[in-house]
Amino acid sequence: xxxxxxxxxxxxxxxxxxxxxxxPLLILGVTMYYQFMRSSRANTESQIKYxxxxxxxxxxxxxxxxxxxxxxxxDTHNISEISDETRLARIFEIMNARCGAFVDLGVIxxxxxxxxxxxxxxxxxxxxxxxxxxxxVVSKGxxxxxxxxxxRKMPHFxxxxxxxxNWKPWILRATIDPEILNEIVRSAQIGKTGDAYIINRxxxxxxxxxFDGRILFESDLDPNxxxxxxxxxxxxxxxxRPVLCAGSWLKNNKWLLVIEQDPAELMExxxxxxxTEILIISIGLMAIILTTIFTTRITVKHLKESDKKMVEMxxxxxxxxxxxxxxxxxxxxxxxxxxxxxVILQKTGWIEDLLEEEEFQESENFKEFRLSVLKIExxxxxxxxxxxNMLGFARKMEPRLEDVDINETLNQTIDMVENYARINNxxxxxxxxxxxxxxxxxxxxxxxxxxxxINNAIDAIGKDGLIEITTDCNDTEIYINFKDDxxxxxxxVQNKIFDPFYTTKVTGKGIGxxxxxIYNIINKMGGSIKVQSVMGHGAKFxxxxxxxxxxxx
Amino acid sequence: xxxxxxxxxxDEVDFLDTLMNRLQLRQIKATGVASGEKALEIMRQKRFDxxxxxxKMPGGMDGIxxxxxxxxxxPLTEIILLTGYASKETxxxxxxxxxxxxxxKPIKLDELLIKIGEALEAKSAHDDKLRKGDIKKxxxxxxxxxxxxxxEQE
Numbered sequence: 063x064x065x066x067x068x069x070x071x072x073x074x075x076x077x078x079x080x081x082x083x084x085x086p087l088l089i090l091g092v093t094m095y096y097q098f099m100r101s102s103r104a105n106t107e108s109q110i111k112y113x114x115x116x117x118x119x120x121x122x123x124x125x126x127x128x129x130x131x132x133x134x135x136x137d138t139h140n141i142s143e144i145s146d147e148t149r150l151a152r153i154f155e156i157m158n159a160r161c162g163a164f165v166d167l168g169v170i171x172x173x174x175x176x177x178x179x180x181x182x183x184x185x186x187x188x189x190x191x192x193x194x195x196x197x198x199v200v201s202k203g204x205x206x207x208x209x210x211x212x213x214r215k216m217p218h219f220x221x222x223x224x225x226x227x228n229w230k231p232w233i234l235r236a237t238i239d240p241e242i243l244n245e246i247v248r249s250a251q252i253g254k255t256g257d258a259y260i261i262n263r264x265x266x267x268x269x270x271x272x273f274d275g276r277i278l279f280e281s282d283l284d285p286n287x288x289x290x291x292x293x294x295x296x297x298x299x300x301x302x303r304p305v306l307c308a309g310s311w312l313k314n315n316k317w318l319l320v321i322e323q324d325p326a327e328l329m330e331x332x333x334x335x336x337x338t339e340i341l342i343i344s345i346g347l348m349a350i351i352l353t354t355i356f357t358t359r360i361t362v363k364h365l366k367e368s369d370k371k372m373v374e375m376x377x378x379x380x381x382x383x384x385x386x387x388x389x390x391x392x393x394x395x396x397x398x399x400x401x402x403x404x405v406i407l408q409k410t411g412w413i414e415d416l417l418e419e420e421e422f423q424e425s426e427n428f429k430e431f432r433l434s435v436l437k438i439e440x441x442x443x444x445x446x447x448x449x450x451n452m453l454g455f456a457r458k459m460e461p462r463l464e465d466v467d468i469n470e471t472l473n474q475t476i477d478m479v480e481n482y483a484r485i486n487n488x489x490x491x492x493x494x495x496x497x498x499x500x501x502x503x504x505x506x507x508x509x510x511x512x513x514x515x516i517n518n519a520i521d522a523i524g525k526d527g528l529i530e531i532t533t534d535c536n537d538t539e540i541y542i543n544f545k546d547d548x549x550x551x552x553x554x555v556q557n558k559i560f561d562p563f564y565t566t567k568v569t570g571k572g573i574g575x576x577x578x579x580i581y582n583i584i585n586k587m588g589g590s591i592k593v594q595s596v597m598g599h600g601a602k603f604x605x606x607x608x609x610x611x612x613x614x615x
Numbered sequence: 616x617x618x619x620x621x622x623x624x625x626d627e628v629d630f631l632d633t634l635m636n637r638l639q640l641r642q643i644k645a646t647g648v649a650s651g652e653k654a655l656e657i658m659r660q661k662r663f664d665x666x667x668x669x670x671k672m673p674g675g676m677d678g679i680x681x682x683x684x685x686x687x688x689x690p691l692t693e694i695i696l697l698t699g700y701a702s703k704e705t706x707x708x709x710x711x712x713x714x715x716x717x718x719x720k721p722i723k724l725d726e727l728l729i730k731i732g733e734a735l736e737a738k739s740a741h742d743d744k745l746r747k748g749d750i751k752k753x754x755x756x757x758x759x760x761x762x763x764x765x766x767e768q769e
Binding site: 405 | 627629630633634636637640671699719720721722723724
């Protein structure tokens with residue numbers, strides 16, 4: 063039952079400690095994680111936002127440069143010069159040398175006729191009059207197309223500038239290698255999942271996206287989601303995974319550069335942090351659990367031990383209190399009995415004295431008188447012995463201190479009873495610890511103690527048995543154990559056996575003072591005596607004597 | 616012949632009377648009193664060689680107190696304590712106060728007589744020493760001894 067109280071206490075302490083230490087740790091961990099995630103998310107957003115902005119800038123600059131050089135060429139030549147194809151080829155060369163990325167160059171007159179052409183395709187003589195861009199470039203002066211297939215069946219886009227000469231417009235038109243767009247855009251495709259592409263106002267791909275979709279096909283993205291300069295929108299892809307999209311308008315808000323990024327990928331480092339954090343917290347929790355359980359166990363163990371010691375000490379105190387009270391009472395009783403006994407003895411002595419006189423000698427019952435008186439004296443003596451035994455020591459009150467070798471004393475005592483034991487087929491087995499310290503004690507009293515204990519053991523066995531006597535010691539105490547395989551002592555009387563007049567022996571065989579006297583002698587020496595027994599399985603008496611070093615002579 | 620004079624102090628009158636009778640029968644001069652006060656009173660008047668003193672006498676002066684007073688009146692008288700139980704306190708205290716020895720009740724008269732004999736022997740040895748000492752002192756300091764010796768004779 064006590065075991066359960068300690069277990070419950072232990073569990074309570076462990077639970078409370080764990081709760082108190084876990085809660086802040088977990089709160090800290092979770093808070094840190096979310097804080098980190100939020101800042102990481104903001105970081106990611108601004109990162110792709112910046113990327114979209116930078117790429118869009120680069121593209122814009124690229125387009126503006128192309129338009130500017132085309133415009134410059136148109137402005138510096140008249141139509142007759144530029145229609146000369148060798149001249150045009152030279153211009154084309156210069157433009158490509160200075161700027162690059164031009165695929166071909168052509169001159170278109172006011173009727174939409176392609177009057178001069180330099181480039182890999184056979185486009186000379188084609189008429190663009192009906193093309194919608196022709197009207198636009200004539201009216202607006204400059205034009206940049208979306209990417210389209212056109213006559214050459216290759217995705218491309220053109221830049222065209224218009225010049226008036228003699229009130230007639232002519233147009234210098236160049237095709238831009240769309241690969242250059244792809245290249246610039248591709249450099250923004252980061253990581254394993256990052257995508258970058260351009261769509262026009264209608265959501266048609268202007269460049270080849272990295273994953274789904276094809277150039278010139280409609281994309282799933284609604285370009286109207288993006289206004290302003292650079293916006294970041296979180297969308298779901300087909301698989302329902304979140305995708306961060308940064309969009310930046312370019313080319314006079316006709317194209318939209320989109321940079322897509324799976325936030326999870328950019329947050330991979332966050333996940334690494336998360337695992338590290340989980341690992342650290344787990345290790346911390348483990349350490350806390352182990353330490354808590356360990357320390358709590360130790361604490362409860364100590365508590366248990368000290369409780370046990372206290373209970374033992376209390377029991378000892380109660381016992382010695384009881385013994386002291388009994389001792390006092392016994393002394394009083396002894397006095398009260400001894401006084402009348404003294405009177406009786408004097409009276410019988412007086413009768414004896416008188417019986418010595420002549421006239422009584424002849425009395426017929428003289429012998430009877432005498433015998434009676436002797437009997438009375440005998441019984442007075444018997445009563446006197448009881449009282450004196452009860453007080454323990456008839457004459458010598460103070461233990462006489464001498465150098466005592468416990469093992470030697472035990473051997474001498476065993477010699478005294480060995481014959482008697484052998485007759486009853488009781489074996490006395492000894493196992494002494496060698497080199498027990500020699501102590502200052504009263505050998506005669508110790509012998510009385512040992513003799514009483516061995517006699518009790520013999521009585522408990524009766525016939526055929528074994529008595530084991532062992533000694534042991536540490537720095538401060540010597541232990542002497544008397545173990546027999548006799549009938550044992552019932553648990554409920556174990557605390558009574560040291561009381562005076564407690565006996566289990568047949569009336570007349572013992573008066574129940576032996577153990578009481580032993581208790582008093584050992585107690586006076588500063589030692590203790592304990593009994594361990596299970597009914598039917600013998601008994602073990604443990605005598606503890608303090609090591610008192612003899613004074614050096 | 617040197618007369619033995621013995622004083623018995625015991626509040627148990629039955630014990631005291633019987634003991635008196637038996638001592639008388641043995642030609643021993645003994646006086647019996649039943650209390651410490653009476654014992655002291657008689658000791659102021661008569662010299663005793665030995666006193667047998669009961670340690671525990673409820674109702675009057677107890678044995679140890681009486682012993683202390685007796686030693687003041689007659690320091691050389693040997694006192695045997697008679698006790699119903701040998702309590703450490705009384706016996707040790709008694710011995711420290713100069714009692715010759717103590718015996719436990721009940722005691723047979725023969726044993727008591729032996730103890731008295733021992734006490735007297737000790738006393739006579741003691742007296743002898745004193746006498747010899749007196750003679751020595753008498754030789755050395757004739758004046759001083761006279762007064763001391765006179766006290767003792769009284």
